[in-house]
Amino acid sequence: LAVQLAGAMLRSHGVQATIHGSTASLPPDYYDRVICTEVIEHTTTPGNLLLDFARVLKPGGRLVVTTPIRLTEVPEDPNHVHEWFPGEFARLFETGIWRVIAHEQVVPAAAPEVYFWRPIIFARIPVFRLLCNLLSIGAGVNAMSWLRMRPRLFMMQIVIAEKGAR
Numbered sequence: 001l002a003v004q005l006a007g008a009m010l011r012s013h014g015v016q017a018t019i020h021g022s023t024a025s026l027p028p029d030y031y032d033r034v035i036c037t038e039v040i041e042h043t044t045t046p047g048n049l050l051l052d053f054a055r056v057l058k059p060g061g062r063l064v065v066t067t068p069i070r071l072t073e074v075p076e077d078p079n080h081v082h083e084w085f086p087g088e089f090a091r092l093f094e095t096g097i098w099r100v101i102a103h104e105q106v107v108p109a110a111a112p113e114v115y116f117w118r119p120i121i122f123a124r125i126p127v128f129r130l131l132c133n134l135l136s137i138g139a140g141v142n143a144m145s146w147l148r149m150r151p152r153l154f155m156m157q158i159v160i161a162e163k164g165a166r
Helices: 002-012 046-056 086-091 111-115 127-139
Strands: 031-037 057-068 098-108 154-163
Touching (some): 046 057, 057 098, 086 098, 086 154
Antiparallel strands (some): 057 154
């Protein structure tokens, strides 16, 4: 159902995409892009998943993978089989198949707390969230970029990698 809903949402925005829950039936060397968000941490064999993505991508095709950054010895989410520190996650791509274009840490750890903060004096309205959204819509700017704070702790990481020629 989630795959069908995601496809419908993308089509409603005019995005042409093929969405699959498995790569098994997909043709080799066919796709320009593969996007895998918040999935790899749930797999028992993440290296095999990356090999599957390499199989279906054309040479020069790009892979985008997001996953939480490991913050504790045991994953906080019991559904996560793996979580990686950034260096550990980068090593998954050192197989000779991938050329890492970018590996970034995103979503400062404090951001969700601030974004969804609901002070009692404002009747539990998410004040900072509303302010950010109003500035984004009204002024066309990212209000979060105005903060002078340079976070040191992040919750998510993203890798963009390119498949090399065989």
